[in-house]
Amino acid sequence: xxxxxxxxxxxxxxxxxxxxxxxxxxxxxxxxxxxxxxxxxxxxxxxxxxxxxxxxxxxxxxxxxxxxxxxxxxxxxxxxxxxxxxxxxxxxxxxxxxxxxxxxxxxxxxxxxxxxxxxxxxxxxxxxxxxxxxxxxxxxxxxxxxxxxxxxxxxxxxxxxxxxxxxxxxxxxxxxxxxxxxxxxxxxxxxxxxxxxxxxxxxxxxxxxxxxxxxxxxxxxx
Numbered sequence: 083x084x085x086x087x088x089x090x091x092x093x094x095x096x097x098x099x100x101x102x103x104x105x106x107x108x109x110x111x112x113x114x115x116x117x118x119x120x121x122x123x124x125x126x127x128x129x130x131x132x133x134x135x136x137x138x139x140x141x142x143x144x145x146x147x148x149x150x151x152x153x154x155x156x157x158x159x160x161x162x163x164x165x166x167x168x169x170x171x172x173x174x175x176x177x178x179x180x181x182x183x184x185x186x187x188x189x190x191x192x193x194x195x196x197x198x199x200x201x202x203x204x205x206x207x208x209x210x211x212x213x214x215x216x217x218x219x220x221x222x223x224x225x226x227x228x229x230x231x232x233x234x235x236x237x238x239x240x241x242x243x244x245x246x247x248x249x250x251x252x253x254x255x256x257x258x259x260x261x262x263x264x265x266x267x268x269x270x271x272x273x274x275x276x277x278x279x280x281x282x283x284x285x286x287x288x289x290x291x292x293x294x295x296x297x298x299x300x301x302x303x304x
Contacts, residue, residue, distance in 0.1 A: 100158050103158075103162075104148075104158070104161055107161065107162075107165035107166075107169070108145055108146070108147065108148075108165070109145075110165070110169050111131075111143060111144070111145050111165060111168055111169065112145035114168055114169070114171070116131060116132050116168070118171075119132065119168050119171045120132050122171055122172065122173075122174065122175050122246075123167060123168070123171055123244075123245060123246055123275070124244075124245025124246050125168075125245065128142055129142075129144070130144045130145070130146070131143050131144030131145070132144075132168070134164055134167065134168075134244065134245070135225075135242065135244070135245060136160065136163065136164065136243065136244055137224050137225075137241070137243055137284075137287060137288060137291055138223060138224035138225040138241075138291070139151060141156060141160065141164055143164050143165070143168065148160075148161050148164060148165075159283050159286070159287060160287070162280065162283060163244075163276070163280050163283055163284060163287075166276055166277065166280050167244055167247075167275060167276060167280075170275060170276060170277065171275075172274050172275065175246070176271045176274050177271075180269075181269065181270045182250050182267040182268070182269060182270075183267060183268060183269075183270050184265065184267055185198045185266070185267075185268065185281065185282070185285065186198075187270075188268075188270075188272075188273050188278060188281070189273070190277070190278050191278045191281075193278075194278050194279060194281075194282040197282055197286075198266075198282050198285050198286075201282075201285065201286040201289060202266050202282075202285035202286055202288065202289045203264045203265060203266055203285075203289075204264075205289045205293070206251070206253070206264040206266070206289050206292060207253070207261065207262040207263050207264040208262070209292075209293055209296070210253070210262065210264075210292070210296070211255065211256045211261065211262035212255065212256060212262075213296070214236055214237055214253065214255050216296050217237060217253060217292065217296075218237055218239065219295075219296075220291075220292040220293075220295040220296050221239040221241055221251065221292065222239075223295045224241050224288070224291055224292070224295070225241060225242055226239040226240060226241035226242075226251075227239065227240055229250070235252040235253060235254050236253055236254050236255045237251075237252075237253040237255075238250070238251070238252050238253075239251045239253075241288065243284045243288065244275070244284075246271075246275050247268065247269070247272050247275055247276060247281075247284070248268075248269060249266055249267065249268055249284065249285070249288065250266070250267040250268070251264065251265070251266050251267075251288075252264065252265040252266075252267070253265075266285055266288065268281060
């Protein structure tokens with residue numbers, strides 16, 4: 083367990099346990115061939131470490147620490163994803179993925195499916211019901227681009243969560259018969275790069291960041 087998706091993450095941010103997890107991850111990063119990892123993962127070598135774009139932001143990872151664009155340490159959930167992206171790096175890239183799947187369709191996703199729906203898909207549907215233009219702009223602010231979707235959703239956006247782990251958001255706005263609905267998909271090859279808890283964290287952060295963009299006063303859960 084990464085201790086990254088519990089509801090009380092923010093309250094525990096300064097916990098000694100979180101600091102221990104952080105330091106353990108950095109010790110594992112220190113053993114990696116970052117040059118090789120960068121090529122496979124689409125990261126960029128930067129000084130003694132790598133720069134990894136994540137949900138429209140840039141982060142620097144070295145064996146000494148992780149920093150954001152302002153030089154501060156990111157929240158624990160971001161550190162978990164970035165470190166595991168490096169630590170779980172496959173020996174070679176599986177190539178371009180073309181098959182999009184629901185989170186629940188991944189092997190080993192079962193323990194996290196409920197959390198993914200409740201922390202990612204339902205909040206996006208609820209917070210952006212009747213605000214489809216705001217949702218489009220929020221996705222674009224995270225580097226997303228609109229896609230023509232053959233399933234005829236009201237909005238289909240592709241967002242590069244990580245260089246090798248894009249996500250695909252499908253959104254139908256509320257109408258006279260149905261409430262707003264959202265689905266967040268991943269490429270099937272995403273499981274080659276990250277485990278199920280990390281993919282769940284990405285979904286939660288994605289939903290959270292959309293609300294931060296849309297409502298500046300929103301207090302992120304992560």
